[in-house]
Amino acid sequence: MSKVQGPEAHGKISNLYAIWIDGRKHLATPNLAPGKKVYDERIVNAGGTEYRLWNPWRSKLCAAVLKGINFPLESDSRILYLGAATGTTVSHISDMVPDGIIYAVEISPRPVSNLIETARSRKNVIPILADAARPSTYLGMVETVDFIYQDIAQRDQAGIALKNGRTYLRKGGTLVLALKSQSIDSAAKPGRVFEGEAEKLSEEFRIRNRVRLEPHHKYHMMLTADYV
Numbered sequence: 684m685s686k687v688q689g690p691e692a693h694g695k696i697s698n699l700y701a702i703w704i705d706g707r708k709h710l711a712t713p714n715l716a717p718g719k720k721v722y723d724e725r726i727v728n729a730g731g732t733e734y735r736l737w738n739p740w741r742s743k744l745c746a747a748v749l750k751g752i753n754f755p756l757e758s759d760s761r762i763l764y765l766g767a768a769t770g771t772t773v774s775h776i777s778d779m780v781p782d783g784i785i786y787a788v789e790i791s792p793r794p795v796s797n798l799i800e801t802a803r804s805r806k807n808v809i810p811i812l813a814d815a816a817r818p819s820t821y822l823g824m825v826e827t828v829d830f831i832y833q834d835i836a837q838r839d840q841a842g843i844a845l846k847n848g849r850t851y852l853r854k855g856g857t858l859v860l861a862l863k864s865q866s867i868d869s870a871a872k873p874g875r876v877f878e879g880e881a882e883k884l885s886e887e888f889r890i891r892n893r894v895r896l897e898p899h900h901k902y903h904m905m906l907t908a909d910y911v
């Protein structure tokens with residue numbers, strides 16, 4: 684574990700619990716499971732707290748935060764996470780909501796086994812093996828949430844977000860959606876594809892922010908929207 688010193692290490696980003704490390708070179712989150720890594724992230728110590736460096740090449744949410752996207756995450760937020768994979772980004776959100784809960788939905792059994800391993804040392808992560816396109820299948824397992832985070836490379840990305848929003852998101856809650864244009868229409872210009880998805884969402888959501896995630900994630904845009 685390397686030690687990071689200096690007041691820079693304690694500057695908070697907005698209301699996120701992530702901090703800047705090494706003079707704004709890296710973002711990091713306070714490790715909810717001290718001594719444990721989730722992927723190959725670096726662990727550092729700042730002011731007596733252990734932090735995990737958050738890698739924007741591995742996490743679209745981190746890339747979006749670096750681009751200035753901001754959303755009102757609280758330490759006790761309830762989150763429905765769609766497309767959890769092995770839990771890379773789930774784990775950093777888990778660090779930031781120590782009193783909250785993350786319902787982590789993933790369709791593929793192989794990454795879910797890693798996710799279950801991660802959840803053993805993180806009591807705020809509930810892994811769910813399910814298809815996010817069929818939200819009624821996890822009705823008994825998920826409560827009304829404050830946030831939906833979606834990162835699924837499927838054709839109907841806005842449609843999946845809308846269905847889950849109607850079922851699980853509280854009024855005034857926030858959708859944080861990673862859109863991948865290539866999975867929706869690889870022949871069309873990405874900007875057009877993003878516009879089309881935003882238009883579908885705007886019937887039920889008020890779009891707040893959009894940022895392209897290049898250079899970290901090609902053909903991706905992060906969108907935040909309020910459920911109205």
Ligand SMILES: C[S@@+](CC[C@H](N)C(=O)[O-])C[C@H]1O[C@@H](n2cnc3c(N)ncnc32)[C@H](O)[C@@H]1O
Pocket residue numbers: 741742743765766767768769770771772773788789790791794813814815816834835836837
């Ligand atoms: C790009 S990866 C997610 C990476 C992850 N969000 C992270 O940052 O650590 C997309 C994931 O979505 C999953 N997925 C695809 N279609 C899905 C569906 N209909 N329901 C749930 N998960 C799905 C894939 O199996 C894959 O693990």
